[in-house]
Amino acid sequence: NAGVTQTPKFRILKIGQSMTLQCTQDMNHNYMYWYRQDPGMGLKLIYYSVGAGITDKGEVPNGYNVSRSTTEDFPLRLELAAPSQTSVYFCASSYRTENQPQHFGDGTRLSIL
Amino acid sequence: GQQVMQIPQYQHVQEGEDFTTYCNSSTTLSNIQWYKQRPGGHPVFLIQLVKSGEVKKQKRLTFQFGEAKKNSSLHITATQTTDVGTYFCAGPGGSARQLTFGSGTQLTVLP
Numbered sequence: 001n002a003g004v005t006q007t008p009k010f011r012i013l014k015i016g017q018s019m020t021l022q023c024t025q026d027m028n029h030n031y032m033y034w035y036r037q038d039p040g041m042g043l044k045l046i047y048y049s050v051g052a053g054i055t056d057k058g059e060v061p062n063g064y065n066v067s068r069s070t071t072e073d074f075p076l077r078l079e080l081a082a083p084s085q086t087s088v089y090f091c092a093s094s095y096r097t098e099n100q101p102q103h104f105g106d107g108t109r110l111s112i113l
Numbered sequence: 114g115q116q117v118m119q120i121p122q123y124q125h126v127q128e129g130e131d132f133t134t135y136c137n138s139s140t141t142l143s144n145i146q147w148y149k150q151r152p153g154g155h156p157v158f159l160i161q162l163v164k165s166g167e168v169k170k171q172k173r174l175t176f177q178f179g180e181a182k183k184n185s186s187l188h189i190t191a192t193q194t195t196d197v198g199t200y201f202c203a204g205p206g207g208s209a210r211q212l213t214f215g216s217g218t219q220l221t222v223l224p
Binding site for chain 1: 144146156201
């Protein structure tokens with residue numbers, strides 16, 4: 001099993017550009033999450049989903065959008081990229097609830113210049 | 114909202130010394146999870162504690178869950194260079210269906 005796969009691994013964007021960070025999991029997990037991690041800091045939840053068709057905001061949702069059309073995929077969309085969105089983005093999934101371990105992807109390192 | 118705090122933020126130890134990180138929640142937790150993130154890597158699940166006063170061991174790592182289920186600790190005996198990384202605790206976020214992560218403790222092991 002591949003687990004949680006994120007693409008791309010690295011990306012440089014110009015201010016005002018848009019992009020989609022891809023995340024897919026092959027573990028048939030219901031819950032999926034997007035976090036950002038700034039240098040030397042902890043994880044901040046951006047959005048999460050408890051199943052296909054259901055998404056909800058986390059701690060820092062502004063400037064981002066998500067969708068969950070299938071169980072496997074949970075893309076994160078950045079509209080009008082800003083320097084403050086320079087960060088490492090992690091996608092994670094868990095089987096059923098927040099009480100179960102989360103499996104993380106390798107992350108996407110995003111720089112906005 | 115729920116807060117999960119970890120101390121210390123940084124810890125440098127000589128190889129062979131012990132290390133402990135502490136996690137405190139503002140609310141009672143149904144369970145607590147611990148993760149390790151190697152430099153440049155992603156968080157990896159280590160363990161979950163559920164019961165009040167629970168103690169679990171993984172080789173040189175000992176995890177404890179407080180009696181009141183509001184605090185937890187991770188103790189590493191005789192650290193090795195392979196223990197380098199950031200250790201995070203995380204607890205369920207109350208009514209929200211999400212985990213709240215602590216700020217992490219960054220461990221450096223000097224050879």
